[in-house]
Amino acid sequence: MIAPSRIESLPDTQRIVITGIGLTAPNGNDWQSYRQALLENRSGVREYEVRYFGATLAGVCDYDSLRYQTKKDLRRGTRAGSIGIYAANEAIRHSGLEWDNVERSRVGIYIGVTEHGNVETENEIFQIKGFDYDTSVWSHHHNPRTVANNPAGEIALNLGVTGPHYTIGAACAAGNAGIIQGAQMLRLDECDVALAGGTSESIHTFGIFASFNSQNALARHSDPTQASRPFDRDRNGIVVAEGSCIYVLERLSDARKRGAEIYGELAGYAINTDATDFVLPNPERQAQCVRLALNRAGLEPEDIDIVSTHATGTSSGDSQECVALRSVFGECKSVRINNTKSFIGHAMGAAGALELAGNLPAFRDGVVHPTINVDNLDPQCHLPGLVTGQAEQAAGVDYILNNSFGMLGINSVVIIRRV
Amino acid sequence: MSPAEIREEIIDILGDIAPDENLDELVDDVSFREQLELDSMDFLDIVMELRKRHRVQIPEEDYGNLASMLTTVTYLEPKMRDIVKA
Numbered sequence: 001m002i003a004p005s006r007i008e009s010l011p012d013t014q015r016i017v018i019t020g021i022g023l024t025a026p027n028g029n030d031w032q033s034y035r036q037a038l039l040e041n042r043s044g045v046r047e048y049e050v051r052y053f054g055a056t057l058a059g060v061c062d063y064d065s066l067r068y069q070t071k072k073d074l075r076r077g078t079r080a081g082s083i084g085i086y087a088a089n090e091a092i093r094h095s096g097l098e099w100d101n102v103e104r105s106r107v108g109i110y111i112g113v114t115e116h117g118n119v120e121t122e123n124e125i126f127q128i129k130g131f132d133y134d135t136s137v138w139s140h141h142h143n144p145r146t147v148a149n150n151p152a153g154e155i156a157l158n159l160g161v162t163g164p165h166y167t168i169g170a171a172c173a174a175g176n177a178g179i180i181q182g183a184q185m186l187r188l189d190e191c192d193v194a195l196a197g198g199t200s201e202s203i204h205t206f207g208i209f210a211s212f213n214s215q216n217a218l219a220r221h222s223d224p225t226q227a228s229r230p231f232d233r234d235r236n237g238i239v240v241a242e243g244s245c246i247y248v249l250e251r252l253s254d255a256r257k258r259g260a261e262i263y264g265e266l267a268g269y270a271i272n273t274d275a276t277d278f279v280l281p282n283p284e285r286q287a288q289c290v291r292l293a294l295n296r297a298g299l300e301p302e303d304i305d306i307v308s309t310h311a312t313g314t315s316s317g318d319s320q321e322c323v324a325l326r327s328v329f330g331e332c333k334s335v336r337i338n339n340t341k342s343f344i345g346h347a348m349g350a351a352g353a354l355e356l357a358g359n360l361p362a363f364r365d366g367v368v369h370p371t372i373n374v375d376n377l378d379p380q381c382h383l384p385g386l387v388t389g390q391a392e393q394a395a396g397v398d399y400i401l402n403n404s405f406g407m408l409g410i411n412s413v414v415i416i417r418r419v
Numbered sequence: 420m421s422p423a424e425i426r427e428e429i430i431d432i433l434g435d436i437a438p439d440e441n442l443d444e445l446v447d448d449v450s451f452r453e454q455l456e457l458d459s460m461d462f463l464d465i466v467m468e469l470r471k472r473h474r475v476q477i478p479e480e481d482y483g484n485l486a487s488m489l490t491t492v493t494y495l496e497p498k499m500r501d502i503v504k505a
Contacts, residue, residue, distance in 0.1 A: 140464075140467065
């Protein structure tokens, strides 16, 4: 028996469900294989080299980029566009929508991004460096590649979608923010199908590695698979990753009408702001964001079965999130808490969407994937029900709460309910 | 460069710009657009590549000369005849 939530009192036209999931992650190129990797403790972090910065570690995707694009598409577009196109096509395929019969003007594309344009700008500067910075050889492709809507726009071009498309810039809270935006637009009847989630090409910009390194927040480890270690005493920073996860969202009324398989329902969400620091998190605001999402869903902390944490493996970020979570879930007996970045690193704008996707199968099998690489739990990161080392079988999973936080103090929380 | 070498260079550039196309059967006196999927951004790529590779400048009013392989080679021949093929 699922604990009742506020959404059940809403008409079906206001209830938003997940009917398709498409993704590429450093350890899987579809929902099933990604989930399998999370259950088998398979990391996607490897050795990586990036221009100027040199040897480092990263979560790298190896999806088939030519499955939905031509070589020319790849040359003209961006990596963020390509990763997004792959995930969007996979999501549509997974949804069972008869795409040829879908009215494309009623499809909306809402893609969360942490940043966009750094990769392309760095590439152009590298090019003109070979010409003594002669800007006459700066590419005419630069502007269409770097406009902030690029990843969403490339998906729209690829799919022939003529409804709204844009990106949601929300730092590392963007994956959740994309989902929330899609749900809001469905509720406003701006579209009938929302392709919503997040995407990231960040491993292709040296700047992100160099900046984290200068901040003493870039992970190092002799074994790449052990570098991303949220909550562990010996964590030393972030492993940057690329990836994308895009959901097909529909109103419950439409999903039922076409007999769609439903993988979860949006029970609540919240976005708020710390307004305290550029990079340091604020656990009080994070806890407020979690409580706001719970209140909107009409749920109590005890109703949540899995909390998917944001923790990135930085010293203060992890412990601060744990302060926030203990204040909300400290008394909960049955909640289980895990972390997906320990497997794939930090997929930036895709992180929130990917981390939710890795947990959704728990609605069916009740299995909670672990947090890996917690060899010595940092006492400051003690959490009730933290799942480490091995997956755990829960009695049942009805509600998943997914945290995703970002720089400039943006916090986002999404709660999904079993259907 | 001889006209044949200029043609070879254009084929090489087209190979980068239109990697999905089969350029072996390109007919020189038929327009590129009739044979290949090229748009205005692709033609700008041809201009850009010639600028990058050989410092050949093609003013906008001359872009019409890039319609087919034949007109392109004819147009480029005086501009590239003194360039030694690498």
